[in-house]
Amino acid sequence: MSIPILRQGSYLIASIQSSPSDSEWREMGQQLAERVGKLRSRGVVVDVTVLDLIDSFAARTLREIAQTVKLRGAEPVIVGIQPDVAFSMVQLGLTLGDIETELDLEEGMAMLDAILRDGRTNV
Amino acid sequence: MSEETRILIRSEYDIVTARQQVRELCMTLHFSSGEQTLVATCVSELARNIVEYAGSGEIITGLTRNTDEEGIVIIAEDKGPGIPNIELAMKDGYSTSKGLGLGLPGSKRIMDEFAIVSKTGKGTTVTVKKWKKP
Numbered sequence: 001m002s003i004p005i006l007r008q009g010s011y012l013i014a015s016i017q018s019s020p021s022d023s024e025w026r027e028m029g030q031q032l033a034e035r036v037g038k039l040r041s042r043g044v045v046v047d048v049t050v051l052d053l054i055d056s057f058a059a060r061t062l063r064e065i066a067q068t069v070k071l072r073g074a075e076p077v078i079v080g081i082q083p084d085v086a087f088s089m090v091q092l093g094l095t096l097g098d099i100e101t102e103l104d105l106e107e108g109m110a111m112l113d114a115i116l117r118d119g120r121t122n123v
Numbered sequence: 124m125s126e127e128t129r130i131l132i133r134s135e136y137d138i139v140t141a142r143q144q145v146r147e148l149c150m151t152l153h154f155s156s157g158e159q160t161l162v163a164t165c166v167s168e169l170a171r172n173i174v175e176y177a178g179s180g181e182i183i184t185g186l187t188r189n190t191d192e193e194g195i196v197i198i199a200e201d202k203g204p205g206i207p208n209i210e211l212a213m214k215d216g217y218s219t220s221k222g223l224g225l226g227l228p229g230s231k232r233i234m235d236e237f238a239i240v241s242k243t244g245k246g247t248t249v250t251v252k253k254w255k256k257p
Contacts, residue, residue, distance in 0.1 A: 021135060052146075057167075057171055084160040085160060087160070088161050088164045091161060091229070092164060092225055092232065094225060
């Protein structure tokens with residue numbers, strides 16, 4: 001089963017399901033890169049609320065997906081990292097680099113609105 | 124080690140199985156959800172290493188106890204190529220694959236005990252333990 005990608009205005013929302021397989025991760029990255037162009041999306045929210053852990057593979061994949069989205073000209077934001085998951089990532093030494101993160105979908109969309117309205121420097 | 128469970132690791136799908144198995148074991152010891160996540164993440168890293176470097180291997184999980192503590196023990200075993208330089212492999216950010224190079228040093232950080240034995244051409248065994256905080 002692939003990861004559902006919804007369109008909401010000029011944004012795309014990818015809701016990660018629990019424990020995606022390597023091929024589902026890859027497919028999601030490709031789908032997002034394609035749809036950003038097809039739908040002329042300005043922002044992409046990757047929602048990881050249901051992930052019960054983020055290991056080094058998942059962290060690397062999320063980083064790659066966000067970088068790809070950015071290279072396609074859209075703003076990526078990752079939302080919904082759970083408290084236990086955040087704690088565990090810090091212990092393990094995992095970071096998402098300079099990728100934007102927000103508490104949840106609502107905050108993620110608000111951040112994209114702000115970036116696209118005011119430009120990155122004012123956020 | 125009692126109530127030992129062996130999980131065959133041959134593909135990425137087995138990594139998820141190993142993670143779920145170890146979470147259930149953590150629950151029997153009433154580990155906090157935070158501790159469960161740490162242990163499950165460690166298992167994920169060790170199982171990923173098996174798939175990535177050795178192709179196949181086993182994750183063995185079980186309960187352990189010393190004089191006054193109960194805990195969980197996880198053994199990740201493979202008959203892969205082995206690690207030529209363990210010291211280097213334990214360094215943050217060192218990787219011979221596309222990984223982040225945090226699997227082994229990260230696992231050592233998040234567990235209470237960590238031991239690694241590796242012989243070139245023979246395989247690698249990583250043993251980790253997490254004690255139940257009173």
